[in-house]
Amino acid sequence: MTSAGDLSLQFSYNFIIVEDMRKREYLGQLEVMVLLAVMRPVRDAYGVLISREIAEKSGRDVALASVYAALERLERKGFVTSSLGEPTAERGGRARTYFKPTAAGLREAREAHRTLLRLSSGMSGLKGELA
Amino acid sequence: MTARIPPRLASWVLEHLGMRYRRESLAGDLFEEYQQGRTNVWYWRQVIAAVFAAPTRPIRTHLRLLFLKIFGYSLADLGIVLLCSQIAESEHRARPEQYLLSPANIAVMAMLGLIAAVGIGIVIWVKRQAPPDSPN
Numbered sequence: 001m002t003s004a005g006d007l008s009l010q011f012s013y014n015f016i017i018v019e020d021m022r023k024r025e026y027l028g029q030l031e032v033m034v035l036l037a038v039m040r041p042v043r044d045a046y047g048v049l050i051s052r053e054i055a056e057k058s059g060r061d062v063a064l065a066s067v068y069a070a071l072e073r074l075e076r077k078g079f080v081t082s083s084l085g086e087p088t089a090e091r092g093g094r095a096r097t098y099f100k101p102t103a104a105g106l107r108e109a110r111e112a113h114r115t116l117l118r119l120s121s122g123m124s125g126l127k128g129e130l131a
Numbered sequence: 132m133t134a135r136i137p138p139r140l141a142s143w144v145l146e147h148l149g150m151r152y153r154r155e156s157l158a159g160d161l162f163e164e165y166q167q168g169r170t171n172v173w174y175w176r177q178v179i180a181a182v183f184a185a186p187t188r189p190i191r192t193h194l195r196l197l198f199l200k201i202f203g204y205s206l207a208d209l210g211i212v213l214l215c216s217q218i219a220e221s222e223h224r225a226r227p228e229q230y231l232l233s234p235a236n237i238a239v240m241a242m243l244g245l246i247a248a249v250g251i252g253i254v255i256w257v258k259r260q261a262p263p264d265s266p267n
Contacts, residue, residue: 047157048163063176063180063181064157064160065150065157065177066180066184068150068152068153068157069184084156089134090134090163090166091159091163092158094155094158095156095159097156
């Protein structure tokens with residue numbers, strides 16, 4: 001039997017979770033992939049490099065515009081910063097925009113990675129797929 | 132080596148209807164990839180994705196602003212043309228200065244000037260509608 005106290009505690013706990021979800025900006029799958037790709041290159045990351053990185057590692061060909069849309073959301077959330085480079089002839093006189101993860105972005109990527117590991121731990125189905 | 136020119140219409144669509152966020156850099160990225168041997172179909176697919184993946188400016192906002200821009204230009208054009216024809220009209224009169232300075236003519240010219248100014252104002256307003264977080 002659950003007591004009124006337990007129910008009240010459960011209600012408060014659920015309320016805290018909902019409040020936490022409201023405060024926190026959860027990342028979508030593409031945003032996580034883009035954030036990880038921004039963290040990866042040794043050189044400064046820009047659209048083409050990020051898109052190639054995702055295609056190479058995930059096997060999915062993502063449109064450059066989708067990458068930029070995800071970068072815009074990440075920048076708005078404060079997870080990446082951007083800076084404009086110099087225009088070059090090989091790009092038709094247009095400049096590259098370079099992206100870097102912020103401290104908050106690195107924290108978020110770590111957290112997303114940890115959550116996925118925790119959620120997938122002990123799943124025999126996943127192990128079978130990987131084997 | 133001469134650069135390959137991507138489809139002009141696609142580039143125009145990207146420039147006018149594509150996402151605002153870092154649009155110049157996106158166009159540069161597409162150009163760079165196109166130089167690596169990507170096809171016209173690939174380029175068009177990327178441009179269409181840029182039109183529909185515009186979170187800061189949905190397509191209906193694009194169309195509304197495009198309509199407003201055309202309306203503004205038309206209004207400014209109409210006001211200026213009518214104003215010029217009103218001034219030209221005075222040359223056919225016996226006393227042009229008197230006609231030009233008559234209260235009725237001044238009122239008409241002021242109204243036409245106001246129409247042209249409203250049109251120019253709309254065009255300037257539309258041009259200033261770039262979101263603050265999208266420098267190019």
